[in-house]
Amino acid sequence: MRRLRRFRKPVRMFFILVVGVFLASPLLYLVSGSLMSSAQLTQFPPAFFPSSIHWSNFTAAWDYLHLRAGVNSIIFTVVTVALQWSLCVSGGFVLAKMHFRAARRVVALLGLSLFVPTITTLVPTFVVTDKLHLINTYPGLILPIVAQTGFGTLLFRQYIVSLPTELVDAARVDGAKWMLILRRVIIPLALPATGAYAAISVLTAWNMYLWPLVAATKPSVSVLTESLAPLAETQYGGVIPESVAFAATLITTLPMIVAFLAAQKTFIRGIQGSGVE
Template sequence: MTTTLARSGLGRVNPIRQTTIVLVAVVMSIPFLYMISASLMSAEDLAASPLRWLPSSLQPDNYSEAWGYLTTRTVLNTVFFAVAIVVGQLALTLTAGFALAHLPVPGSRTMLAVLLVPNLVPAELTLIPVFVVTYKLGLLGSYAGMILPIMCQTAFGTLLFRQFFSELPPGLIDAAKIDGAGWTRILVSIAVPLAKPAIATYASITFLGAWNQYIWPQLVANDEAHRVLNVALAPLAVSKYSLSSPAVGMAASVISIIPVAIVFVLAQRWFVKGIVGSGID
């Protein structure tokens, strides 16, 4: 195997390519690394000129103050908000994508064409109509009003899983039918396990998008009981509205990034596999 790779050139390390990758990674990491460093600085260090890259003395109290400002309730609200959207979208997109790929659904081609439209329309254009519908349903100031409109944005996911399930080997589906399996059993026992790379990719992207939501939670449920992290962080970004040191805002930003980093690390293997190929061996 090693000999084959060497002959084909796939096993060789290109120094220029590796150096370029490392340099790009370092440059892209600078803002993140500075944020971590600034989160441990004093207000004087942050205001110093020229710019200080490292704190003159560590200020770990910034994190305790940031946590006290964000509150445990805000963090739990954000986790619940993001996880509910991911679970809900996966339930809708997996079943819809599988149905459009394999079930004899009347008008399926028309449905596919209709699903393309939301992907071409900026979310800002639908903000007011969606808000009006949410208001008419009496969902303002509630978790349902925050979650359901985002959870139902399933056009991209449905098209993604429809394409993935369309490429499943037909023999697997036929063999399951011969064994007496129904469509639900085929979906749960065959299609979903094979779709793990696509599911991990879509789930991580959806989680990141839900975690970074600001406008919709701010618009629908801007109260202490339903506040999410981005809504809580916004005042810290504007010094004239903030009573805390800018370093506390940096610490709060680091706290808000930790769950997203954990999700990405856990899903990285499947994420890469989902991008490189279909995941079917």
């Protein structure tokens, strides 16, 4: 019995590793395929590792994706998250620490919005944006997504509630203004919540497809996911070689993989924190 126990941990580790590699294998295949020649990627039986490294796939992929789409993706992600963050952290502060009777109803309303499927509001949101003459403009792409403040506001509220009320009260006695309390006291203390929020919303914005697809159809405002989508049809005579399509897919995914590896704890806290709601 005791002898069996000695082996239990290594066996478990081996098993964890095998399952883990299996789960990550599509991504490993993506990396491997993006470095192959097109001929090697399409050969049969399939190759698992590149026989020679073809960096040229990445320059060709970059040409296909267009610099503009990359810039648009960055603008969309950064501006959306920055604007929404300022609305959410201030809103969360109000709902956590300020005394006003409608607070509970506002919380309920924001919570309810989390359960409305995207498609329910898609057509009317498009109509509203169209009536404001914002289709195919940055504000039209960004503002309707910024407006989805339910998740972030509740996340910040949850976190700020747990901060000691005395911090706010002391500032109030001093006659400090609310916005000053928010900037000097709450935001610095709520930094972990900001990290969690940023991880989730950067990921959501960067990967977003449906809203850009209807609201940003012109190349001047369209984003990377829109450039990527047509590549999924290449099996029927593609626009670009498959290994280049792999490279393009890797290029659009890499920023998020790097961000995840660099800030894994923050991402995990964000995902787990979003579940606590």
